[in-house]
Amino acid sequence: MKKILLYASNIKNELINSFIINKLDERTKKNILNIEDKDLRNGYKFYKNVLSKDDLTYLNEYFTHKNFFSHETIKLFDMVEKNFFGQIQSYLGKNSKLYSISFDEIEPNKNNISDISGSWHNDNLGNNLKIYICLEGYGDCPTVLMPNKNTNNYYPNIFFNLRSLGKINKKLKKGQIELKLNTFDCAIFDTIVPHRGKYDEIKKKRKCIILNFLNVEKIEKLGFLENPKFLFFKNSKPPFRKKLPKNFIKKNNDIIAQMKKFEFFDERFLIEDKENISYLWS
Numbered sequence: 001m002k003k004i005l006l007y008a009s010n011i012k013n014e015l016i017n018s019f020i021i022n023k024l025d026e027r028t029k030k031n032i033l034n035i036e037d038k039d040l041r042n043g044y045k046f047y048k049n050v051l052s053k054d055d056l057t058y059l060n061e062y063f064t065h066k067n068f069f070s071h072e073t074i075k076l077f078d079m080v081e082k083n084f085f086g087q088i089q090s091y092l093g094k095n096s097k098l099y100s101i102s103f104d105e106i107e108p109n110k111n112n113i114s115d116i117s118g119s120w121h122n123d124n125l126g127n128n129l130k131i132y133i134c135l136e137g138y139g140d141c142p143t144v145l146m147p148n149k150n151t152n153n154y155y156p157n158i159f160f161n162l163r164s165l166g167k168i169n170k171k172l173k174k175g176q177i178e179l180k181l182n183t184f185d186c187a188i189f190d191t192i193v194p195h196r197g198k199y200d201e202i203k204k205k206r207k208c209i210i211l212n213f214l215n216v217e218k219i220e221k222l223g224f225l226e227n228p229k230f231l232f233f234k235n236s237k238p239p240f241r242k243k244l245p246k247n248f249i250k251k252n253n254d255i256i257a258q259m260k261k262f263e264f265f266d267e268r269f270l271i272e273d274k275e276n277i278s279y280l281w282s
């Protein structure tokens with residue numbers, strides 16, 4: 001019963017968000033139509049063998065310590081700026097910001113393989129770009145997606161949401177494509193399109209760092225500055241509400257000063273007291 005109430009409340013919140021999201025995404029859809037690269041115009045881009053050996057060394061260090069305020073993050077920012085940020089801006093607009101970084105390690109025969117992300121879904125944020133940076137992979141654990149759905153409007157999907165109630169949908173879709181990540185590869189895709197992780201045939205592990213980007217106005221209007229509402233209905237759990245960070249760590253002013261030079265870094269997302277600091281959602 002509790003799960004069903006939560007399901008209903010999520011749909012209500014997503015519906016309220018969808019009015020804001022679709023309004024803001026109007027500009028993004030126009031950008032998308034002007035993108036020259038055919039794959040990116042269809043909502044994804046695969047970068048084969050784009051990482052260097054040196055990239056792999058510092059990225060593996062970062063994966064181990066997971067400290068956002070570190071020299072490894074600055075190197076990662078440099079690499080992202082050089083290789084991807086131009087494309088991200090051409091898609092989401094000049095005001096694209098990095099809002100979270102996550103670490104993903106999937107191993108065969110372990111119960112860390114999530115059925116939830118293995119089921120078809122979208123990320124309920126409208127146009128939202130993820131970069132997958134593959135530190136280790138053998139092509140047997142692809143992200144599967146439907147190209148060319150990125151210019152559709154976003155609406156909460158009652159069928160996709162059933163995954164929270166245990167109804168997992170892994171059915172093959174006509175026209176689906178697979179991003180088969182190997183070590184040294186990267187991929188960008190727009191999480192507005194239906195996608196899922198295909199973990200069924202994994203034989204060896206896959207290790208990725210995942211970066212998320214949105215147009216900053218969307219972050220502001222989905223909880224960071226304003227609480228989403230429609231008429232007198234309020235969103236009870238906005239995606240970008242301010243909450244106390246899990247990873248409060250000692251400040252390093254030198255690193256913060258270097259981070260501020262990157263266009264995709266937003267210093268308003270820093271939460272700090274006298275000694276400690278965190279970047280929201282990271």
Ligand SMILES: [Fe+2]
Nearest residue numbers: 122123191195
């Ligand atoms: Fe997803």
